[in-house]
Amino acid sequence: MSVQSHYENHLAAFYAWMSGNFETKQQEQQEWFASRGVLPRGNKTAIDLGAGHGLQSVSLAKLGFTVFAVDFNQHLLSDLNARAKGLPIRTVLANLKDVPQYATEAELITCMGDTLTHLENIETVQTLIGQWFDLLPAGGRLALSFRDLTEELFGEQRFIPIRADDDRIHTCFLEYAPGYVRVYDQLLEKSNGEWIQKVSSYRKLRMGADFVKEMLTGAGFRVVQHDVIARMQYLLAEK
Missing domain, CATH: 2.20.25 (N-terminal domain of TfIIb)
Incomplete structure (x- = not known):
């Protein structure tokens, strides 16, 4: 089953429950952004890819960004809209691989919550990182999080x-x-x-943090932050 079919036919229906208390998780995410200096400093626009039910989108909106929240699942975007009342968030039903569907001038792009590992292959990840680099202005930033699955469990x-x-x-x-x-x-x-x-x-996908860093620097980014939180890799890069 494809990732999109898996979400549409199975996971989306209980995703919000699975993720735990939204307010707690959202506040944790907002604190990570704020403590790493991910605050508006340009046109105040952010693109949140694989937005899900809104942990990153709501956090960025509360920090002062206008957010384009992109996801391929309408159920999750409906959950996000219910949580985003009064916040500057616009949902976009699109696959993150189809860059023209969400391309807009933005100072920040995020692709978090393990979304990156959902892509089909490493070549797709590398291509998208290059396209995201082209979307951003000088000084624009890209925030990624993903689970490092390179070490096999038995x-x-x-x-x-x-x-x-x-x-x-x-x-x-x-x-x-x-x-x-x-x-x-x-x-x-x-x-x-x-x-x-x-x-x-x-x-x-099984991708290590060092390998993703190489793809970022190869595209022209400078990696400015690397954290490991609850076994998730967090990378912040700047153009």
Whole structure:
């Protein structure tokens, strides 16, 4: 199943629940932006790619940006719109690979929350980084976050509990292959007293932070910040 089909037919329906308390996660993201100096200093416009239900978009809007929130899933964008009332956020239903659909003058582009690993191959990532470089003005910035899946897990380590409550249990299972990991999302959901299992899978790229840094510098960016938070790689680069 493609990433887009996986979200449309499986993950989007419980994505917000899976992600945990929105206000807490959103505040954490806003604090990361602010502490790293990701604040408006040019035309105050940001493009948030793979915006999902809005953790980055809402954070950037609260920091003073006008945000174009781009995602290929309407369900997630509807969740985002519900959280964005009164904020300068415009949602765009588009695939981040189709750059002309969201191309606009912006001083900041973000692609976070592991969106980068959803792309089909390394060549696509490299091409997009070059296109994002061309979109930005001198001094413009690109913020990325992604999970480094280069180190293989074995045995029971491949079963990762995500979230559970009285009515839902979400677990991921990882199957490693050269260059990618197949991620199986298993949802157990209680219905009329019975547990119903739903399973779907998709591929994620295996990319290390140093390799992504090489692609950034190769495109002309200067990497100005690298953090590791809760096993996620955070990179901030400047044109």
